[in-house]
Amino acid sequence: MRGKENREKLIQLFLLTIALSAISILALISIFIFTEGLPIMFRHGFKKFLFSLDWYPSEGYFGLLPMIIGSLLVTAGAMVIGVPLGLAGAIYLTQFSSKKVRNLVKPMIELLAGIPSVVYGFIGVVILVPFVRENFGGPGFSVFTASIILGIMILPTILSISIDSLMALPPSYREGSIALGATQWQTVRMVLLPAARSGIIASLILGLGRAVGETMAVIMIAGNATALPRSILDPVRTLTSNIALEMGYVSGEHRQALFATGVILFIIIMILNTMANLTSKRMAS
Amino acid sequence: MEREIVIRVRDFSYYLGSQPILKKITLDVFRHEILSIIGPAGSGKSSFLRCLNRLNEIRAEARISGTIEINGHNIYSPEVSLTELRRKVGMVFALPVPLPRSIFENVAFGLRMAGIKDKKLIEERVIDSLKKVALWDEVKERLNSSALKLSGGQQQRLCIARVLAMRPEFILLDEPCSGLDPVSTMKIEESLMDLKKEYTIILVTNNTKQAARVSDRTAFFLSGELIEIDRTDRIFTAPQDKRTNDYISGRFG
Numbered sequence: 001m002r003g004k005e006n007r008e009k010l011i012q013l014f015l016l017t018i019a020l021s022a023i024s025i026l027a028l029i030s031i032f033i034f035t036e037g038l039p040i041m042f043r044h045g046f047k048k049f050l051f052s053l054d055w056y057p058s059e060g061y062f063g064l065l066p067m068i069i070g071s072l073l074v075t076a077g078a079m080v081i082g083v084p085l086g087l088a089g090a091i092y093l094t095q096f097s098s099k100k101v102r103n104l105v106k107p108m109i110e111l112l113a114g115i116p117s118v119v120y121g122f123i124g125v126v127i128l129v130p131f132v133r134e135n136f137g138g139p140g141f142s143v144f145t146a147s148i149i150l151g152i153m154i155l156p157t158i159l160s161i162s163i164d165s166l167m168a169l170p171p172s173y174r175e176g177s178i179a180l181g182a183t184q185w186q187t188v189r190m191v192l193l194p195a196a197r198s199g200i201i202a203s204l205i206l207g208l209g210r211a212v213g214e215t216m217a218v219i220m221i222a223g224n225a226t227a228l229p230r231s232i233l234d235p236v237r238t239l240t241s242n243i244a245l246e247m248g249y250v251s252g253e254h255r256q257a258l259f260a261t262g263v264i265l266f267i268i269i270m271i272l273n274t275m276a277n278l279t280s281k282r283m284a285s
Numbered sequence: 286m287e288r289e290i291v292i293r294v295r296d297f298s299y300y301l302g303s304q305p306i307l308k309k310i311t312l313d314v315f316r317h318e319i320l321s322i323i324g325p326a327g328s329g330k331s332s333f334l335r336c337l338n339r340l341n342e343i344r345a346e347a348r349i350s351g352t353i354e355i356n357g358h359n360i361y362s363p364e365v366s367l368t369e370l371r372r373k374v375g376m377v378f379a380l381p382v383p384l385p386r387s388i389f390e391n392v393a394f395g396l397r398m399a400g401i402k403d404k405k406l407i408e409e410r411v412i413d414s415l416k417k418v419a420l421w422d423e424v425k426e427r428l429n430s431s432a433l434k435l436s437g438g439q440q441q442r443l444c445i446a447r448v449l450a451m452r453p454e455f456i457l458l459d460e461p462c463s464g465l466d467p468v469s470t471m472k473i474e475e476s477l478m479d480l481k482k483e484y485t486i487i488l489v490t491n492n493t494k495q496a497a498r499v500s501d502r503t504a505f506f507l508s509g510e511l512i513e514i515d516r517t518d519r520i521f522t523a524p525q526d527k528r529t530n531d532y533i534s535g536r537f538g
Contacts, residue, residue, distance in 0.1 A: 190397075
C-alpha cells in the first residue's frame with residue numbers, strides 16, 4: 001500500500017515540476033528582457049523612448065514613437081481586414097453552408113496557418129508590393145500592404161476558433177430561435193453571436209497577438225523606414241522589425257535600446273490582452 | 286359531434302438523404318384538441334412534429350413528398366412564408382433551452398424578431414403569456430435577470446410562454462417534460478389542459494401515461510409509420526393493432 005502512495009506522490013511532484021518549468025521559462029524571459037532593457041530607459045528617461053521621433057541609436061537618440069505607431073497601425077489594419085473576413089466566414093460555414101462545404105473549406109483555411117511567414121512575405125514582395133505601387137501609388141512597401149498580408153495571416157486563427165465556438169453552442173439555441181419565426185440572419189445576430197462571444201473574443205485576442213508579434217513577413221513588406229508615416233501608403237517599421245533588423249550587429253547602448261523595444265512591445269501586448277479580457281468579462285456579465 | 290379539421294396530412298413522407306424517416310403518414314388534427322403522439326425512439330414522432338413547422342428544412346439533405354395542409358393551405362407550397370408559418374405553429378423542445386437573455390427578453394424575442402416595436406404591446410403580451418403558464422407569480426420580481434438562472438421546470442414553462450407570446454394557433458411540444466421532475470411535469474400538464482381552450486396542441490411524448498392523462502386523441506408511430514390513431518381512451522383500453530397494445534403495455538420500446 002505504501003509503495004502505491006509514494007508513487008502517486010512522485011507522479012504529482014513530476015507533473016508539478018513540468019508545470020512550473022513552463023511558467024519559469026516565461027518568468028526568465030520577462031526578467032531577462034526587463035533587466036536588459038529597463039536600465040537604459042531609466043538613464044535616458046521614459047519620455048524620450050516613448051515620445052521622441054528620432055531613432056539614431058549610434059548617436060544616442062532612442063525615440064521609439066515611429067515604431068510604436070507603426071506596430072499599432074499595422075495591427076489595426078490587419079484587424080480591419082482579418083476580423084470581418086474571419087467572422088463572416090465562420091458565420092457562413094457554421095450556419096449557411098452544407099456540411100460538405102464546411103468539411104472541405106475549414107481544413108484548407110487552417111492550412112493557411114501552417115505556411116511559414118517568410119512565404120507570406122515573399123508573396124507580398126513579389127505580387128502585392130508592385131500591385132500597390134502601381135495602383136495606389138507610394139513605394140508599395142507600406143502600412144497598407146503589410147495590413148493586407150497580416151490580415152490574411154490572422155484569418156485562420158480567427159476563423160477556426162470562431163467556428164469552434166459557434167459549433168459548440170447547443171443546436172437548440174438555433175432551432176428555438178428559428179421556431180419562433182426569426183430568420184436565419186436574425187438568429188445569428190441576436191442569439192448565436194452573443195452566445196458565442198467569449199470564444200469569438202478569444203479568437204480576436206489570439207489574432208491580435210499574432211499580428212502584433214509577426215516579424216518576418218512585416219520586415220519584408222512594410223518598408224522599415226523609421227519616420228512617421230503620413231499616409232497608409234507610406235512605409236513603416238514595427239517594434240518587432242526594429243529588434244530583428246538591428247539585433248545582428250549591435251552592441252552596448254544600442255543593444256540595450258533594442259531590449260527596451262522589447263519591453264515596450266511586452267507592455268503593449270499585455271495592455272491589449274488585458275483590455276480584451278476585460279471587455280469579454282464585462283460583456284459576459 | 287362533428288369537429289373542424291385544421292391540419293390535414295396526406296401521404297406525407299420525409300427523407301434524410303435516401304433514408305426514409307416518415308412513410309406515407311395520413312392523419313387529421315381537430316381544432317382545440319390535444320393530440321398525443323407516442324412511439325419508441327426512432328419512430329419518427331419528433332421528425333413529424335418538425336415537418337409541421339418546416340423546421341426539418343434546417344437540414345440541407347431533407348426531402349419530402351405528400352402534403353400537409355394547415356387551415357386548407359399546403360404549407361409546402363412555394364409561396365408560404367417560413368417565418369409566418371413558424372409564428373402560427375409554435376414549438377416547444379425537449380430540453381428547455383431559454384435563449385441567453387433575460388426572462389422578459391426571452392418571451393419578447395419572437396415579437397421583436399417579427400418587427401414589433403410597440404413597447405406597451407410587447408409588455409402586455411409578455412405578462413399575459415407568463416400568466417398563462419403560471420410563471421408570472423414566480424418571476425415578476427426579476428424579469429430582467431437571466432433566464433438561465435431559472436429551474437428546469439420554470440425554464441420549460443418560459444419556453445412555452447415565449448411561444449404563446451406569438452399568439453400562435455398551434456403548439457407543438459416535443460417531449461416537453463422529459464427532463465423534468467413530477468411536480469414540474471404536473472404544472473405543465475395543467476397548463477396544457479388550460480391552453481387547449483384556445484390552441485390546438487400536438488404533444489410528442491415518451492411517457493404513455495402522460496398521453497393517457499392529457500390528450501383527447503393519441504397516435505402511435507412505429508419505424509416512421511402511423512400504426513393507429515384514435516380517441517385516447519380507445520387506444521389505451523382497446524387498441525386495434527397488436528403492436529399498439531404491445532407498446533402501451535410496455536412489451537417493447
